[in-house]
Amino acid sequence: MNRFLAWxxxxxxxxGLAFMLILPQLFTTRYAHSVLVLAGxxxxxxxxxxxxxxxxxxxxxxxxxxxxxxxxxxALIGVPLQLNFILNLVLSAAVMALFALIVGVPSFRLSNVTxxxxxxxxxxxxxxxVNSAVDLTRGPMCVQRIPRPTFMLPFIGNFRVVxxxxxxxxxxxxxxxxxxxxxxxxxxxxxxxxAAVRDDEVLASASGVYPLRYKMLAFIVGAAIAGALGSFxxxxxxxxxxxxxxxxxxxxLLIIIFVGGVGSLTGLILGAVTFTVLPELLRGLGNxxxxxxxxxxxxxxxxxxxxxxxxxxxxxxxxxFWGLVQRPFKRKTPVDSAGGES
Amino acid sequence: MSxxxxxxxxxYTRGITKRFMGVTALDNVDIEVYPGxxxxxxxxxxxxxxxxxxxxxxxxxxxxxxxxxxxHNITNLRPDQIVLKGLARTxxxxxxxxxxxxxxxxxxxxxQHQEDNLFHRFFRTPRIRRYEAEARExxxxxxxxxxxxxxxDEPSGNLSYGQRKLxxxxxxxxxxxxxxxxxxxxxxxxxxxxxxxxxYILTLNKAGKTFLLVEHNMDVVMEISHxxxxxxxxxxxAEGLPAEIQQNVEVQEAYFGR
Amino acid sequence: xxxxxxxxxxxxxxxxxxxxxxxxLTLIFGVARLVNFAHGDFFMVGGYxxxxxxxxxxxxxxxxxxxxxxxxxxxxxxxxxxxxxVHDMIDRSWRVHLVATLASSIILSNxxxxxxxxxxxxxxxxxxxxxxxxxxxxxxxxxxxxxxAVVIVFLGLQFFLERTWTGKAxxxxxxxxxxxxxxxxxxxxxxxxxFALSAALAGFAAALLAxxxxxxxxxxxxxxxxxxxxxxLGGLGQVNGAFFAAFLIGLLETFFAAYIPNGFAxxxxxxxxxxxxxxxxxxHGLFGRKIGL
Numbered sequence: 001m002n003r004f005l006a007w008x009x010x011x012x013x014x015x016g017l018a019f020m021l022i023l024p025q026l027f028t029t030r031y032a033h034s035v036l037v038l039a040g041x042x043x044x045x046x047x048x049x050x051x052x053x054x055x056x057x058x059x060x061x062x063x064x065x066x067x068x069x070x071x072x073x074x075a076l077i078g079v080p081l082q083l084n085f086i087l088n089l090v091l092s093a094a095v096m097a098l099f100a101l102i103v104g105v106p107s108f109r110l111s112n113v114t115x116x117x118x119x120x121x122x123x124x125x126x127x128x129x130v131n132s133a134v135d136l137t138r139g140p141m142c143v144q145r146i147p148r149p150t151f152m153l154p155f156i157g158n159f160r161v162v163x164x165x166x167x168x169x170x171x172x173x174x175x176x177x178x179x180x181x182x183x184x185x186x187x188x189x190x191x192x193x194x195a196a197v198r199d200d201e202v203l204a205s206a207s208g209v210y211p212l213r214y215k216m217l218a219f220i221v222g223a224a225i226a227g228a229l230g231s232f233x234x235x236x237x238x239x240x241x242x243x244x245x246x247x248x249x250x251x252x253l254l255i256i257i258f259v260g261g262v263g264s265l266t267g268l269i270l271g272a273v274t275f276t277v278l279p280e281l282l283r284g285l286g287n288x289x290x291x292x293x294x295x296x297x298x299x300x301x302x303x304x305x306x307x308x309x310x311x312x313x314x315x316x317x318x319x320x321f322w323g324l325v326q327r328p329f330k331r332k333t334p335v336d337s338a339g340g341e342s
Numbered sequence: 343m344s345x346x347x348x349x350x351x352x353x354y355t356r357g358i359t360k361r362f363m364g365v366t367a368l369d370n371v372d373i374e375v376y377p378g379x380x381x382x383x384x385x386x387x388x389x390x391x392x393x394x395x396x397x398x399x400x401x402x403x404x405x406x407x408x409x410x411x412x413x414h415n416i417t418n419l420r421p422d423q424i425v426l427k428g429l430a431r432t433x434x435x436x437x438x439x440x441x442x443x444x445x446x447x448x449x450x451x452x453x454q455h456q457e458d459n460l461f462h463r464f465f466r467t468p469r470i471r472r473y474e475a476e477a478r479e480x481x482x483x484x485x486x487x488x489x490x491x492x493x494x495d496e497p498s499g500n501l502s503y504g505q506r507k508l509x510x511x512x513x514x515x516x517x518x519x520x521x522x523x524x525x526x527x528x529x530x531x532x533x534x535x536x537x538x539x540x541x542y543i544l545t546l547n548k549a550g551k552t553f554l555l556v557e558h559n560m561d562v563v564m565e566i567s568h569x570x571x572x573x574x575x576x577x578x579x580a581e582g583l584p585a586e587i588q589q590n591v592e593v594q595e596a597y598f599g600r
Numbered sequence: 601x602x603x604x605x606x607x608x609x610x611x612x613x614x615x616x617x618x619x620x621x622x623x624x625l626t627l628i629f630g631v632a633r634l635v636n637f638a639h640g641d642f643f644m645v646g647g648y649x650x651x652x653x654x655x656x657x658x659x660x661x662x663x664x665x666x667x668x669x670x671x672x673x674x675x676x677x678x679x680x681x682x683x684x685x686v687h688d689m690i691d692r693s694w695r696v697h698l699v700a701t702l703a704s705s706i707i708l709s710n711x712x713x714x715x716x717x718x719x720x721x722x723x724x725x726x727x728x729x730x731x732x733x734x735x736x737x738x739x740x741x742x743x744x745x746x747x748x749a750v751v752i753v754f755l756g757l758q759f760f761l762e763r764t765w766t767g768k769a770x771x772x773x774x775x776x777x778x779x780x781x782x783x784x785x786x787x788x789x790x791x792x793x794x795f796a797l798s799a800a801l802a803g804f805a806a807a808l809l810a811x812x813x814x815x816x817x818x819x820x821x822x823x824x825x826x827x828x829x830x831x832x833l834g835g836l837g838q839v840n841g842a843f844f845a846a847f848l849i850g851l852l853e854t855f856f857a858a859y860i861p862n863g864f865a866x867x868x869x870x871x872x873x874x875x876x877x878x879x880x881x882x883x884h885g886l887f888g889r890k891i892g893l
Contacts, residue, residue, distance in 0.1 A: 059698055106876050109883035110836070113635060113694060117828040118875065124825045125872040132865030189474075192450045196439050203437040205421035206399070206430075208454030208517065247821060251706050254699055293713040300706035307699045308689060 020172055024165055033164035035280050037236065040171040041229060042272040044178045045249070046256040047265075048225035054263035055186050056218040057198030058112050062103065062119035063253055065126040066096045066223040068245030070230025072130060075143040075240045078231065085149035085161075085170075085235065089228040096227025100220040108212055115215075123245070130242045142241040149235050167236050174232065178225060182265065185221065194218065248296065255299055259306050275299075350413075352377045352521055352552050353429070358397055358407035360390075360576075367393040368404065369576040375521070380543065380553040382563045384587070385573035386597055391556045392434060394573070395525055399431050400424045412520065426455065430519035432510045434526050434556075440499025444490060444509055447498050448481035448516050449474075455517045484512040488538075504531050511542065521552040528559040540566055564588065572596065605737045607858045608851075613743045613812065615850025616750035620805035622827040622846040623757065624798035626839050629831065630774035631794040632690060634697045638681075638705040640823030642799050646674045646806030647815030648712060651721050663725045667807040674803025675796045682795040690791065705820055712817035720814040728811045746808050753804070754843065770794055822868075829875050835884055845886060849874075 024033055049063050070092035078088040107118025130137050137143065149170070150160045161170055185191060196204040197211045204211050234240050252275060260271020279295060351374040360368040368390045375381045383391045396402040398409050400421040408417045416424050425431075439447050456473045485491050488508045493501065498509060507527075514522050527543070528536045536559070543553060544566060557563050563570060563584060570587040572580040574596035580587055587593055625639045636642075650670045654663075661669070685704050689696050730741040761767035772780050773790050780787055806815070830849055834841030849871050857864040878886065 057695065059695055103876070106879040106883075109879055110832070113836070114832050114879070116635075116698060117825075117832050118879065120825050121829050121868075121872040121875055124822060125869045128868040129866065132862075189450070189453045192442065192446055192453075195441055195446075196450055199439040199441050200437055202401070202421075203433070203439065205401070206425060206433070206437075207451045207513065208422050208425045209450070210420065210422045250702075254702070258699060291714065293710040296710040297707055297714070300703045300710065303703035304685065304700055304707070307696055307703065 017172075017176070020175075024168055030164055033168055035277060036168050037164055037171060038280075039273045039276040040168065040175050041233065042252065042256060042276050043175055043269055044171075044229050045226060046253055046260070046268045046272045047178050047182045048222040048229070049253045050257050050263065050268055051182065051185055051194075052215075052218040052222045053257055054268075055191065055194040055198065056215050058108075058215050058218065059116055060119035060219065061116060061247075061250055062100075062123045062223070063226055064245045064247060064249040065119075065123040066100070066226035067230040067233070067249060068130065068240075068242070069099065069126060070096050070227030071234040071240045071244050072137060072143070072230075073227070074231040074234040075146050076137065078234075079146055085151070088149075088231045088235065092227040092231035093224040094227075096230075097220045097224040100223035101216070104216050104219045105212075108215055112215075123247070127242060127245045130245055137242070140242060142239050144239050146234050146238045146240065148238060161235075171232070174228075179265065181221070181225070185218075186263070186265075190214070190217070251296065251299055251303070255303050255306075258303060349377055351375055351410075353398070353409070353411050353554065355394075355398065355409045356407055358394065358404045358409065360393055360397060360402060360404045366576050368397065370407070371573070371576070371578055373571055373578065373581075375552060375554050377520075377552055378547070378550060379568045380547055380555065380566055381569045381571060382555045382557050382567040383571050383573060384557065384560075384563060384593075388575070389573040389596070390576040391573055392525070393576075395431065395523060395556060399429065399523065422454075425517065425519075428517075428520040429523065430514040430517055430521075431523040432514050432525055432527070434529070436503065436507050436510055438498040438501070438506045438509050438513075440497065442498060443495045444485060444498055444501070445478070445481055445494045447509060448484060448513055449477045451513050452477035452480050452516045480516055484516055488512055488542075504535050507531060507535075511539070515546070519551075521554065522546075523554045525556050526558065527555060528557055528562045536562065603858065605735060606739070607854055609734065609737065609739050609743060610858075611851035611854030612847070613746050613850070614854055615847035616746050617805065617809050617813070618823075618826050618830055618846035618850050619843050620750055620753060620801060620809075621823055622830045622834075622842045623753070623839070624801040624805075625824075625827045626831055626834075626842045627770070627794055627801075628798050629836070630839065631770050632686070632791045633694075634686065634690070635694070635701070635828070636798075637698060637701040637824055637828075638685075638708060638820070639701075639798070639802065639827060640825070641705045641708040641820030642674065642677070642681075642802035643806045643823050644712060644815060644817065644820040645677060645708060646670055646799075646803035647723075647810040647819075648716065648721070649673050649803065650807045650810050651716075651723055651815060654723055654725075663727065667804065670807040671800050671804045674806075675800035677803070678795040678797070678799025679792055681799065682792050686791070686795065687788075705824070709817050709820050716817060718817060720816040722814050723811045725811045740812070742808075742812055746812070749804075749808055753801070766790075766793060826871065829871055833875060833878060833886055835886060841886060 024036060027033070027036070045063070045067065052058050052060055073092045073095050074083075074088045078091055083091060103118060103122045104115070107115045107122075131139050133139070134141070148161050150158055153159045161167055186194065193204070193209050193214050196207060196209050197214050201211045230244065233244065256268060256271040256275050259275070260269070261267025354372070354374040356372055358368050358371040359366070371390070371394060373381075373383075373394075383394065385391050393402065397404045397407075398416075400416065400419050400423070404417065408415055410416065411424070411427060411429055414427065416427065416429075419427075439450070442450065453473065456477065482491070482494070485494055488511070490505060490508060493505065498506060501509065511524075511527070514524075524543075527539045531539075540562060543555075547553060555563075555567070567584050569582065570580075570584050571578060572587055572590070572593045574592075579592045579596060580590045582590075621639065621643055624642070625636060628634055628636050628639070650666060653661075653666045653669060657666070681704070685700055689700055725742065727745055728740055728742040731738050732741045732744060733739075734744070759767075761771055769780075769785050769790050770793070772783070772785060773787055777787060780790075826849060827846070830846035831842045833848070834843070834845035852870060852874060853867040856870040857867050860866075
């Protein structure tokens with residue numbers, strides 16, 4: 001990488017972190033803080049989903065299932081066991097990783113399309129179970145009174161996370177951790193293997209890459225993160241309903257990924273922020289109460305238009321922009337045919 | 343052409359049979375390749391050459407029969423497992439990872455053959471850094487060998503057909519396999535490129551690499567093969583020195599009809 | 601014994617429902633190589649078309665005419681859908697197909713949600729309320745009609761695919777596109793026809809089944825899921841396999857609901873469990889065959 005711009009990566013991290021820390025001071029209402037939390041949640045969710053969708057190229061429809069089930073694991077198991085915040089996250093992550101293993105292996109056996117269908121069937125079944133097993137999950141009546149996380153802090157003692165602002169600051173390290181994991185998986189040799197599996201599975205096999213291993217890795221890691229996120233959601237909302245497993249989440253995630261930019265970290269973050277903040281802004285400014293169904297129609301239209309005409313999304317535009325900025329510093333490398341062709 | 347003492351074959355198949363929906367693509371095929379040889383498979387279209395390639399390299403599971411490589415039975419192994427045993431291949435339709443740069447294409451293959459476990463892949467330990475440097479060095483060396491250094495960071499999808507063919511070729515080499523299977527290395531390229539390919543193959547062969555080729559270009563077949571195996575309608579119909587095969591009546595009939 | 605027969609009839613009816621939906625889905629997959637995730641919503645739209653027709657029926661047209669009208673309207677819908685959504689992206693990757701049809705499903709179901717409320721709409725017909733005796737079990741005439749219809753549709757489709765020029769062209773396109781171009785088959789036109797046929801099938805199915813099961817705006821994705829499971833179980837691309845797998849799922853769900861306590865609430869789990877199990881043992885589905893690389 002060109003040495004002049006090599007420092008842009010760590011700089012952007014620091015700048016990003018500073019920005020995230022300052023934000024709630026700029027927008028001080030409780031409502032604004034809850035929007036920030038929502039944005040943070042969707043950043044994590046989108047990154048976890050994109051490892052499978054954007055990098056390995058396997059589109060699955062089970063993201064809300066892992067998210068919602070992660071929430072229910074905390075609500076139904078973590079709470080009675082009185083686990084602390086971190087243990088709750090870990091438990092949900094572990095259980096969801098196991099589910100992903102069980103669902104993924106048979107579903108992948110034939111093709112990627114079978115995989116998509118298998119995950120769809122899984123998600124549908126999960127939603128039905130959660131809705132119907134009323135004795136266990138209270139079904140549509142929701143699990144309530146999930147305790148908020150408490151921490152033993154030096155000097156302050158027992159600290160209970162209560163306000164949206166508190167949750168926001170609690171979420172920041174989780175967002176950073178997710179970004180680190182995302183980059184570790186996608187920039188490394190694992191990322192190269194992912195791209196290989198996505199580009200050409202036949203060639204990947206001939207290169208020593210076992211496609212199933214990498215598809216499952218992406219699926220399981222994504223599921224674990226989504227599960228942990230669900231656990232956070234449970235401890236944030238304190239009430240968990242079957243709607244947390246709803247397909248609407250998939251729609252939002254797909255929009256974030258395809259509008260924000262498949263496989264692009266910056267694009268995904270921009271996309272997640274846009275599609276959480278924008279609807280709220282519109283609602284707040286215009287004071288119009290837009291029915292959720294109208295919102296979803298707009299989302300669907302955007303998704304359709306983007307996938308048809310601009311599948312690279314915002315991320316692609318961002319990369320092109322940086323390409324233009326870098327051009328004065330790079331030698332132009334011409335591509336011509338050196339070997340023979342008939 | 344070097345004289346190889348009759349050691350045991352590095353690759354051999356016994357009784358490979360494969361049927362597709364009523365059509366017998368391969369019928370009881372036995373072939374051997376001895377270490378240090380260049381063996382070429384010839385035969386008209388539909389004779390089963392590609393199917394045999396795919397059976398050997400694990401993409402197709404034969405209905406019956408076995409394949410042995412370096413003494414191991416590889417019949418039921420996956421393609422990625424077979425590659426790690428030291429048997430590399432290229433494809434008739436020239437495959438590269440279009441979204442990866444030339445360098446990344448090669449480093450991917452190189453790194454797959456380096457020993458480590460999942461943990462090390464996650465964190466950039468010093469050992470991983472060393473592996474990465476080694477892989478990079480090997481990759482750049484091979485890219486240099488085929489004269490594509492200035493395209494090192496170019497996404498492979500942007501390269502011309504001939505360039506991609508070279509990339510595919512050196513990708514097969516970077517893992518330092520004991521045996522390389524090339525599917526039509528002389529197809530669809532101009533005579534200069536064909537000369538280059540021939541020279542690469544002969545040079546590597548002198549250094550000890552074994553080759554099994556599928557090839558239609560008879561000049562190439564005659565010039566570089568130690569032995570030729572002819573297939574027709576899924577069966578081996580002849581086997582021997584290039585000159586012998588050229589005179590073989592059955593082979594002529596297979597190509598030109600009775 | 602009575603319960604068994606009752607469950608059998610219900611199971612067959614549910615199976616017929618899934619089978620009719622699956623037929624349309626398989627056709628599109630075979631001819632256009634596209635998995636239509638909005639297919640269940642085609643069914644939903646057909647159901648609402650019938651609802652509107654029967655609710656506002658100024659000419660007092662009888663039910664059979666309404667069924668035909670619904671089918672024709674849906675055929676038109678299929679053509680429009682193909683033009684708007686599918687046409688430009690037919691040559692792109694399956695991921696594009698997936699997201700585009702999924703997006704369409706979202707648009708359709710939410711549009712229905714906005715137009716009609718979220719509660720299920722009932723469509724009473726005289727056939728529904730006419731009770732017939734089958735081997736001693738009372739059942740709605742509507743069910744018998746459905747069962748007869750599905751057989752007729754299946755046989756009709758076989759005839760169409762094997763004897764008519766268009767049908768043969770469709771089979772040709774599903775097998776080898778390059779040859780089709782050489783022979784002079786207009787692939788684009790065949791794809792449009794396939795979409796029209798597929799949507800018409802969905803509409804016909806909806807017109808027959810909506811009175812039995814009612815329509816709600818969000819039913820689409822659930823129906824699509826069942827049909828997709830049937831397609832996978834039957835072996836990708838095997839029309840007959842998918843058809844029979846659909847019946848299997850219908851019967852399985854019904855018997856599960858009837859004989860397992862509280863089974864009704866978990867019938868999706870039953871289908872999914874069976875899918876996983878069969879994929880583990882027979883990855884190509886019950887009737888699938890591996891072809892080539």
